[in-house]
Amino acid sequence: MRKWESMRKQIEERASHYERKPLSSVYRPRLSKPEEPPSIWKLFHRQNQAFNFVKSCKENVHVFALECKAGDGQRIYLVTSYAQLWFYYKSRKTLLHCYEVIPENAVCKLYFDLEFNKLANPEADGKRMVALLIEHVCKALEELYNVHCSAEDVFNLDSSTEEKFSRHLIFQLHDAAFKDNIHVGNFVRKILQPALHLITQKDEDKIPEEMCHEASCFSDVPLEQETSEAWETLELPKQHSPDLSFLVVKNSIGEKCLFVDLGVYTRNRNFRLYQSSKIGKCVALEVAEDNRFIPEQSKDISEENQYFLSSLVSNVRFSDSLRILTCDTSQTKRKRAEYFNSTGASAESIEGFQCSPYPEVDQFVISLVNKHAIKGGIRRWNYFFPEELLVYDICKYRWCENIGRPHKSNNIMILVDLKNEVWYQKCHDPVCKAQNFKSNCFPLPTEVSLRFLLKEEEFTSDEADEFSNSLAKNSQIPSSSSLLPGESSDADWDDKDDACFLEATEDAEFADAADRSLLGDKSAMDDIPDELIMEALQSS
């Protein structure tokens, strides 16, 4: 359904491009200077194209959203590395109004968006509410996942104004992260169920403790409308439901609502960057007075940069000791159960629901673990955006390269490095883990690595050309030409021979223009306002 939607969108976009640029002309290849350090700085109008470009890059680059003009929430998408973004971002003279795009399906941190209207809630003590919330969340993490943390692990950012109390919390858990931000949302809704009940209550005058009978703290209260179905996955000590009445606030029209914004856990959510402001406003996210988190000191990285990196929700790298936390809704659990029942009772059939966003890679991994008459399967997968790493936990098949035989009671992992197009094996065995064992790398079969690109991006065959072109352009660095963004001439635009190539090249061209201005001259850089980036975009 989603695929169909995005395909339809892509077709519409393509149609409009053909209308706008019906004639094709000659493509002029660009010069590249391999001696210069790699630099990636590209702007796109479409989020999909930005992500496609990221997938074509060997470097660890990310998608950021930049707000364009005030009024409509229109955005453009920037692809660059954390380091390069910080280099241009830190002066705060340009690139105001930046957002991290939290990629769907990617491992990420636990985060919260908190807000209430000060006028509508004159009694509310924001700092106290934040402290109580952190306490509640830490308790929940402890009980549900046995993850230990405290307020010192919570990066607390403030963006309050006269009218609004506004915070972002980003949890810096040790050796733990969530599977993706949808799971974060499920977790947050789950642990806030008692508070949600308080606001959906018909009787406005009802006292909170009404709700708090015998119910176990984080169980019994299902999400959504299913009232009879209980949470089954997690065994919890029975205890009284905590008093979460402190989370209930009034919105600007006097209705009860939650201090915690539950609308920020959607796919590809834009989350405002540390020190960025919304486009209409001049209030940026800054370290809160009552923040207790202090990042590790480092010789190479400034403290500010450390704060910046800590604030990034999807900045979670794979490590052997990292635990991936999941939280399914009863709905997805039911679906999984249905699937399980409909496809016969064998355990491996559950694989059907363990498909990653890369079905071809899944198939390849399954082929790897179906050897020597053993029918292995994918128990689960996790995707690490920074390294573009797919980590598969394997079931049944336990062959370990380290010991040259199967493990008796520990499962293995297959790791697929999409950037370098290789795969290797690690495992859960404590001895192997202690040695930090990693097998040799083996190349991915070309049909897998290529086909996954072509199919997953839903490129047409023409687009495949565009894709390989952008791969070739990958090492390209910005030209040292002094051309300013505004000067990029129309002639450049008409010189492309392949209409399908236009899209990527257009964006690349824009980006280069912005890039030149940004990279060319350090002192000039300081004078470049956001509008100039926009101008570069509009000069077509």
Added chain:
DNA sequence: CAGCGCTACCACACCCC
């Protein structure tokens, strides 16, 4: 010329008592 991903809400069809 050009964002994205939802959810709440509404209108309507259909069904059952």
Added chain:
DNA sequence: GGTGTGGTAGCG
């Protein structure tokens, strides 16, 4: 009146 469905305004 209850329930499902399809389409969309508007929010984050």
